[in-house]
Amino acid sequence: MKQSKALERAKLEPILSDFLLDKSVGIVIVEPTMAIAGTIRRVLLENGYSNIFIAHSVLDAFNTMSNNSIGWMFVSPLSDDKLNQWHCLRLPLEVQAYSNIMISVLINEPSGTNYEDYYAFGALSIHSRQLTYNSFADELAELVKRLLASPTVGQAIAMDMRARLQKTADTQVLEDFEISIVQKIDSSLAQRLRVIEARLKNNSRLEAMLDMRQTLHDFPDSSGSIKNLSQKYLGTSDIQSFKGKFPLATVLILDPDTSQQQFLRTVLTEMGAETIVCCETLDEACEALHVGQVFDLVITEWKIHKVEGHAFIQHVRQHGHESTPVVVHSSLVKPEDKPLIEEIRGVFIINKPSPVKQFKLSLTDALERWNFPQESADQEDKIVNASKAGNLDQAKMLNQVFQALPKIEQRRKDYLTAVIAFHEGRFQEARDIILINSRKGTPSSKEISLLGKILLRLGDPATALKCLEQANQMVPGNIERMCNLADASAEVGKPERAMQIATEARKIGGDIGMVQNVYAKHAVANGLLAEASEYLDSESTAREMISFMNNLGIAHAATQKWTESEDSYRNALKALDGRHPHLGALVAYNLGLSLARQNRLPESLTQLKIAETQGEALIKRKAADLRERCEKAIAKKEPVVLKEAMREIVSGRAAAPQSEMDVYEERAKVQNHGLFRVIDAQFKTPGMDLLSELPKNIVRKDKDLAGA
Known part of the structure; x- marks a missing residue:
C-alpha cells in the first residue's frame, strides 16, 4: 500500500501545497541536538502536526522512512557524518520512491549562506539552527502563509526566493529568476506581470514591451495592469504604439x-x-x-x-x-x-x-x-545581433514575434531560424534550412555566408571556402567573414592564402580579438613568429594558436610527415617564448611522443620533462608515464614500447566540462521538485555517489517501484 502511494506522489508534478498543509503528513526531524529537535517538534505539534519522528542521523532517518510514510524532513548539516544534509536533499531527486518528500534545511551560519544553492536542490525552506521557540514559530508561520497563498510548493518557495533577491537589488538576477519561474512552474497572469516588471526594473525595455503585447493578447483583461506598469517605468500608458523612453545617457x-x-x-x-x-x-x-x-x-x-x-x-x-x-x-x-x-x-x-x-x-x-522595432527589417537586425551577442533568449522572443508577422516571406523567416540554430550549435539543422531555401531561388549573400560558416563547423572546409569566397565577392570587407575565409583556406592546404587574408583583416581591425587570434595562428603556421609575437601575451590568443598548431602537428604525424609535424610543434613553442607554460606543455608532450615514435629518445625526454613540470594534471600523468618508458628503453638500449592508449592529445574548442549540478540533473528521476531545475546552484556541492551510500532497503524499494 505504501508503495502505491509513493508511486502516486512520484507521478504528481508539481507537488501541491495542500500536501504539506495536511496535518497528518509524516515529518522526520534529523538533528543530533535534542534541544533543537525538541523545539522544532513542539512548534509543529502546536501547529496541529501530529505524525512527527526524531532521528539523530541521516541513517536513522532513512530507516524511519522505510517503515513510515514521510513527506517532510528537517535536516541539520551533519557535515561530520558519512551521510549528511546534501544526501537528504538529493534523495527525493534521485530515488523515485521518495520523490514526494520536501526538505527543510537547518543551517549554522545564516549570514554566509547562499540560499540559491539550497533552493537549486529542491529545498522547501531554510532555517537557522540558532533558533528559539518564538523565532522558529514565526518562520513556520511565514512558510505556512506562503503555502496557503500558493497552489504548488514551487510557487511558495519562489515567494521566499523573490523576497531575498529583491533585498539584494541585483535586477539582472531578479529578471532571470522571474523568467525561469514563468517558463517552468508558473505561467499565470500574476507571474507574467512579475516578469514584465522585473524586465522594466532591469531596463530590458524591448523585452518588456514584447511581453506586454503577448500578455495582453493572452489575457485581454490585463490591460489596466499592463498600462500601469508602462506608465510607472516608461512614462507612457500607450502600449500600442510600442514606444517608450530610450536610453541616451x-x-x-x-x-x-x-x-x-x-x-x-x-x-x-x-x-x-x-x-x-x-x-x-x-x-x-x-x-x-x-x-x-x-x-x-x-x-x-x-x-x-x-x-x-x-x-x-x-x-x-x-x-x-x-x-x-x-x-x-x-x-x-x-x-x-x-x-x-x-x-x-x-x-x-x-x-x-x-x-x-x-x-x-x-x-x-x-x-x-x-x-x-516595428518594421520587419529592424526586427531582423535586432534578432541577428542578439544571436551574435549570445542573447539567445532575446533573439528567440523577437523571432517568435517575427515569425507571426503575416506579410513576411517565409524565406526571411527561415533564415532567422537558421541563424538562431547556428548560434545554438545545431549546425546540421541550420544547414538544411539554408539548403532548402537555396532551391527556391537565388540565395542572398547573407545566406551564402551563413552556409559557409556552418560548413566550416561541420568539417567541410572545401565547400565552406567556395561559399565564403562567393559571399565576399558579393559584399567585400566583412571582418568576421574574412577570418572564416582565412581558416577555411588553411584547412584546404592553402596556408599562404590564409595568411594573406588574415593580413587584410588586420588592416581593418587589428585590435579586434577575433582578428588577432586568426592572424597569430596563421602567422605561426607560415613561420612568421616575430609578426605573431605581439599578440601572444593574451592567453586566449595563445590558446587559439596552440590549438591550431598542435592539431596541425598531429595531422602531419598521422601521415608520417615527421618533419612537418615537428616544425609545427617547435614553431608553436618558439612563438610562445616561455609565455603560458601550461599551454606549451601540451605541445611539448605531443612533440615528445612524436620523437619517441621515431626512436629519438634523448630528444623526447627533454620535451617530456617540460610537459611533466609545466603541464596540468592529465598532461603531467601522461608525460611521467612516457618518460619512465623512454628512460627504461635507453637503459636497456631497446626501442621504447608504447601503450596503445598513448596517443597525441588533441586540443580544440571542447565542450565545457559538466558541473556537478549538470551531473545531478542527469541522475534525477523527477522533472520538477521545488525550484530544482528552475535556478542554478552557485557552487559545486560535495562530490558524492548517493546510491552507493544508501541503505539497501531504500535502493531495493526504488528498484521495486521502477519495475512496477
Missing part, C-alpha cells in the same frame, strides 16, 4: 571635425545625454570601446583619415557592443557601401549637414527603430 562620437563634435555635443546634451566621449581618431575611439563602458549610442563620420568607413562600425560590433545602435553622420556614404552596412546591422545614416531640428527628429526615429 552615454554617447561615443568619432569625428575629426571639432565643429561637428561641438554640434553633436550640444544637441545630445539637450536630448538628455550625460556622458559624451569625443574622439578624433580611430585609435582613440577603439580605446574608448576597450575601456569597457557601455555606450547607449555611437556616432561616427564615414571617412576618418583614409580609414575605411566600415572599419570603425565593425570595431563597435566586434568589441562586444552588438546591442548599441550606430549612427553614421556623414555625406560620404556611397550606394556601394550600403550592402556591408546592412550586414553589420543596427546602423543608421543621417546625412550632413543637418539642421538641429532635423537631426533630432532623425536621431529619435533611429533610436526608436532600434529600441522598439
